[in-house]
Amino acid sequence: MSELVKVEHLKQYFPAGGFGSKKKYVKAVDDVSFSIQKGETLGLVGESGCGKTTTGRSLLRLYEPTAGRITYEDRVIFDSGDVPYTDESGNSEKDQNGNIKYGKKTAVNMLPYRRKMQIVFQDPYASLDPRMTVGDIVGEAIDIHKLAPSKKERYQRIIELLECVGLNSEHANRYPHEFSGGQRQRVGIARALAVDPQFIVCDEPISALDVSIQAQVVNMFEDLQESMGLTYLFIAHDLSVVKHISNRIGVMYLGKLVELADSYELCFHSVHPYTRSLISAIPIADPVTARNSKRIVLEGDVPSPLNPPSGCRFRTRCPYATEQCAAEEPVFREVSKGHFAACHHLDKVN
Amino acid sequence: MSEYLVNIEDERLSFFTPAGEVKALNGVTIRVKEGEVLGIVGESGSGKSVTAYSLMGLTAYPGKLIGGQLYFNGHHINDMTEKQMRKMRGNEVSIIFQDPMTSLNPVYTIGNQIREVILLHTDKTKKEAQERAIELLKLVGINEPEKRLKQYPHELSGGMRQRVMIAIALACEPKLLIADEPTTALDVTIQAQILELMIELKEKLGMAIIMITHDLGIVASTCERIAVMYAGNIVEYGTTEDIFYNPKHEYTKGLIRSIPRMDAKEHTRLIPIEGTPVDMLNPPKGCKFASRCEKCMKICLTEMPPVTQFDEIHYTQCWLNQKEEMEKNGQAAPAADSEEAKGGAANE
Numbered sequence: 001m002s003e004l005v006k007v008e009h010l011k012q013y014f015p016a017g018g019f020g021s022k023k024k025y026v027k028a029v030d031d032v033s034f035s036i037q038k039g040e041t042l043g044l045v046g047e048s049g050c051g052k053t054t055t056g057r058s059l060l061r062l063y064e065p066t067a068g069r070i071t072y073e074d075r076v077i078f079d080s081g082d083v084p085y086t087d088e089s090g091n092s093e094k095d096q097n098g099n100i101k102y103g104k105k106t107a108v109n110m111l112p113y114r115r116k117m118q119i120v121f122q123d124p125y126a127s128l129d130p131r132m133t134v135g136d137i138v139g140e141a142i143d144i145h146k147l148a149p150s151k152k153e154r155y156q157r158i159i160e161l162l163e164c165v166g167l168n169s170e171h172a173n174r175y176p177h178e179f180s181g182g183q184r185q186r187v188g189i190a191r192a193l194a195v196d197p198q199f200i201v202c203d204e205p206i207s208a209l210d211v212s213i214q215a216q217v218v219n220m221f222e223d224l225q226e227s228m229g230l231t232y233l234f235i236a237h238d239l240s241v242v243k244h245i246s247n248r249i250g251v252m253y254l255g256k257l258v259e260l261a262d263s264y265e266l267c268f269h270s271v272h273p274y275t276r277s278l279i280s281a282i283p284i285a286d287p288v289t290a291r292n293s294k295r296i297v298l299e300g301d302v303p304s305p306l307n308p309p310s311g312c313r314f315r316t317r318c319p320y321a322t323e324q325c326a327a328e329e330p331v332f333r334e335v336s337k338g339h340f341a342a343c344h345h346l347d348k349v350n
Numbered sequence: 351m352s353e354y355l356v357n358i359e360d361e362r363l364s365f366f367t368p369a370g371e372v373k374a375l376n377g378v379t380i381r382v383k384e385g386e387v388l389g390i391v392g393e394s395g396s397g398k399s400v401t402a403y404s405l406m407g408l409t410a411y412p413g414k415l416i417g418g419q420l421y422f423n424g425h426h427i428n429d430m431t432e433k434q435m436r437k438m439r440g441n442e443v444s445i446i447f448q449d450p451m452t453s454l455n456p457v458y459t460i461g462n463q464i465r466e467v468i469l470l471h472t473d474k475t476k477k478e479a480q481e482r483a484i485e486l487l488k489l490v491g492i493n494e495p496e497k498r499l500k501q502y503p504h505e506l507s508g509g510m511r512q513r514v515m516i517a518i519a520l521a522c523e524p525k526l527l528i529a530d531e532p533t534t535a536l537d538v539t540i541q542a543q544i545l546e547l548m549i550e551l552k553e554k555l556g557m558a559i560i561m562i563t564h565d566l567g568i569v570a571s572t573c574e575r576i577a578v579m580y581a582g583n584i585v586e587y588g589t590t591e592d593i594f595y596n597p598k599h600e601y602t603k604g605l606i607r608s609i610p611r612m613d614a615k616e617h618t619r620l621i622p623i624e625g626t627p628v629d630m631l632n633p634p635k636g637c638k639f640a641s642r643c644e645k646c647m648k649i650c651l652t653e654m655p656p657v658t659q660f661d662e663i664h665y666t667q668c669w670l671n672q673k674e675e676m677e678k679n680g681q682a683a684p685a686a687d688s689e690e691a692k693g694g695a696a697n698e
Binding site: 047048180182183210211212213214215216218219222237239240241243244264267268277278279280281282283284285286287289290291295297298301302 | 393394507508509510537538539540541542543545546564565566567568570571590591594595604605606608609610611612613614615617619620621622623624626627
């Protein structure tokens, strides 16, 4: 397997009031690095406001990142010019004179890449234009990228796509309001598939759907991945769904990646105190297990991202927090093979 | 007075919309004893909220009760005037809504909103009300209550606001607390806090709770009895164990099968319930779930199934269960033949 998408030191700050030197920023995503292998599904979980959606959007450059480097299929599509190149062991590469090698400032034209990278949004009620027919919504991408030479072929392609997501040809002339939530989400997926992409960011694609419909859509994502060889970045707050669909999972807290591991490893052998409490907080749909399991209930709320705590951002709610946590930011390091975590007290936690 | 705190008998309620009559409830029967936690689960539009709201007389125009008897704590809800109803609301029964962001008034302080309930329903003076408000905030686990009382809702986080909502709901120590998706708008770690708090308070104050949710995980860990609703009917009712370990209705079975398990060691494919939810404007004849049911029979398409009682508590509304029970008891199965009628259903 080879790397399809690589994100290095991605930062996304949003201005939030203040003037001049007092200008404040919400650090929605703060120094996040990960890579996605071809054909795999990387899950991204976290509470609201932790920056998971922003990560997905910045990665597609729907927001222009503040800093970082994004590589797609070995081609740099964004580089802010201040991210050093690193070798496999994480050390900065140096040139002959011993200076750290930085990338060249880049921001490529995204249009050709939009054919390869697509997104499915969370809210199927808000992400479809109510004044366009479903056929036109799906066909718009075909027009923009000039994928169909004739009207007939365009129509055929639309029908093909609708059938691919479990709708049929008569749906093409209807408007979004005529569909249920689950069907609308299928339209959203058909739209993403219209350009024959390799990589899709799924931004909470099932959280707006009814329970009985969620499983249908999850299965469809799996089928499409198998038949079209897709790669997913699957963003959700529901860890049980993410665990089901992902090969690897990253956990985010206040703009930082705190743990990243294989999904089985993460769910059964997590090392970060936040991940552990997140897992234990999920209500289990089994009365006996639920009664016998002990919840680690976290105290307090997520701090404001406008002025996050110093050092480790989780320390205000962490039962293991010490002075060191306030002073130093923990490094995101490899704990065991392929399992990364950022915490000072991993030995105490385990 | 009956032995039940809540006794809803065969409630039928419709919304008369410009597009036509929407039958939100088609004969719902619910009984809750004092101090009991009942969970109502179902998809959006299945009527779970409407059932609970009608107990408080909160189903205003164009909703209309067209049948059934509602009793709560000795009151006959059907005959109550708006004035009597207002006396009861917030005093004997109160409610926590889904969205704590919109259910508090943004232009009044927290303290003002808590004191309002106390002053309205009791003879307490303003000073006593203030003391009670502080006491309540402590009860729901809010630090520095004196300071919080002077704050406005926008100054608090989602979890805090939901705690304030609970404090308001509990101000007069109601006999019944209706929690309408109390944690849906909250994050998982905050959800765990709020659920824990509600159960703790229930033990302390001894009130009954009706927990409305779409999350089977929440009912599994908090409720004693569960009602599963689908398109305005209770399709299955039983103890938590009945529902999770011995589900009888195909919809309940399907729901339990379709959720991914956090504790699953291997990747198993989910088994979804096929089809789409019922269009409540044009509901099908017979069993509402028939078009999505794998074991649909001919009779399911034409007649609404009767109640099949398995034991004192556990019941379903399903022809399949009815047939099995009858065969078990040596009676003749219902007249309709049991052949697969799926083809007929699909062609419609």
